[in-house]
Amino acid sequence: MADHVARIEAQWGRERPDVPLDGLPIIARARRITLLTRGPIESLFEEHGLNAGEFDVLATLRRSGKPYTVRPTELFTQLMINSSSLTDRLNRLEKAGLIDRPVNREDGRSRLVQLSRHGVQVIDTVFAKDMALENEIVGCLTMDERKALAGLLRKLAVGVEAKYAGTD
Amino acid sequence: MADHVARIEAQWGRERPDVPLDGLPIIARARRITLLTRGPIESLFEEHGLNAGEFDVLATLRRSGKPYTVRPTELFTQLMINSSSLTDRLNRLEKAGLIDRPVNREDGRSRLVQLSRHGVQVIDTVFAKDMALENEIVGCLTMDERKALAGLLRKLAVGVEAKYAGTD
């Protein structure tokens, strides 16, 4: 069965038979799957008044464990976004009552970022729904296939992170 | 060897042991690999005065084969973008002399989109460099692993496209 990327690969093979296309069926498919699944996932977020960026902030806080408090620099580093984008996201989340910004007694340059009680409720609900949707998405693969795919993606991710990411 | 997503998965496993995480190691890694590789790839585009969106338009035109002419609706459909985003991209590409907008004799509502001679030169150069970079990125995998990974991603893509895309 051919997917969209297979058709693209065939076209390039005809038009540019001189160019090796080893990376295309992997990199382009990762991107394609990411793009196609973004819509349904973001619809889910929007049902709870969140966009994808705001969800990512809440999720990072939530999985850091109690007391759900992280410094802004760690947030925008982990999220791979600009510090000014984070500022905007935090302002929106604070206005929505999902986070608090307590003073940082150890460093007056920062105010910490902390999930509010309501923020915990919201992210717990939305995360469970998000995972349910993602599990459904990979439902077209057998358990063995999921394991194999996750393992290969992990190896590729390790290579990519070594090449392009900080120590993380 | 653990990657970034493996650490995220471990955190969620501790914080939400009740939530099944089957999709996470696949969906999150596809996204992670896409995000991490976007930077280097876009740097390459910028060396030639293009952003990623403009590259995608030129690439779609180029791989359609001679006479490198496509209707706007087919472009924004294939590229999964809004028609108004396409309008902006086309205006920039036309100003840069990379495309022409010949009249469509069969439908006066559209002007066609056609690669200029210079546009063909540019996309041929940039596409070859892009593929070289992508081939290098998957270089951390053996040939067998690349084949297996591409095959599993294709199966997942087929499932995702059936669920979320038009006939394409």
Added chain:
DNA sequence: TCATAATATCTCGACGTCGAGATAAAAATA
């Protein structure tokens, strides 16, 4: 044919992101 509906694209205003520079606090050093 003429009016109406459907289609293709463009215009406009709003949004989220970014990079550069500003601001404030902490750390290093004289």
Added chain:
DNA sequence: TATTTTTATCTCGACGTCGAGATATTATGA
């Protein structure tokens, strides 16, 4: 301690994208 450098965050203006509505053209059918 006073000064300089570094660090952490925020402010500001610009960019690419989007959705809704506007415009122009083609298709439908009374």
